[in-house]
Amino acid sequence: MICYHNVMVDVTHAFSAQHHFDNEKFNEGKKLITDGMDKTINDMKNGKFDDAREALGEILHTLQDFYSHSNWIELKNTKPYSELIDPNKKLTNLAEKSEETCVELCRKGSCGAEFRKDLKVLTSGYFELLPVNKPKGKCSHGGISDSTTGLGKSWDGINKDYKESNNGHGVLHNTASNLATDATVQLLENIWKKTDNSKFLRLVGLHEEEPAGAWRTSLHFILLTSRYPDANKPDEMGTME
């Protein structure tokens, strides 16, 4: 369920920039994450675990997108940006709205955006449906559904969504993916600390209570096989219910 709601963000909020950390919506994306963490924890405390899983899946999408859609990796960071999950810390080093972050570069007939060589601030690619309002000098997300790229402008952008992503950024896909995994663990640990073992295990489907029937059946099965050696023969093992 958590994965389902994560994936669905690309359908239900396809053109909401903050849900994907597009268009330099860093503070807006962070607010979605921290508000969603509060909601997840409150739902857990009120026993609404399905609602908690939905909220958690959605914010994990946004958190994970940060590492693919921003230049956090290209700025040579090797740890998650933990300020994204801390409501008490401010995001710093963000590019100004008027600051040019990418230059158009044409190579072998393909023109795409490339980071300015001296870029030290945090930026992300623009992703828009028509009409295009990408400010001059900003980077594109890239891909066929991104109108800020397209015919005559190439399909290039800075996303690292796939290894095959254009413009040289796809080679950083695994690095981005690994850091997104670390950031996910950090967020889950944060929720765990703010609740308790029993609620956290239940959130991820590992109940501490004995689920009806299942454990009793398997325990019975183990006792049977140890007391009656013949039952260890493969054709007499039976199946676990």
Ligand SMILES: [Zn+2]
């Ligand atoms: Zn996304």
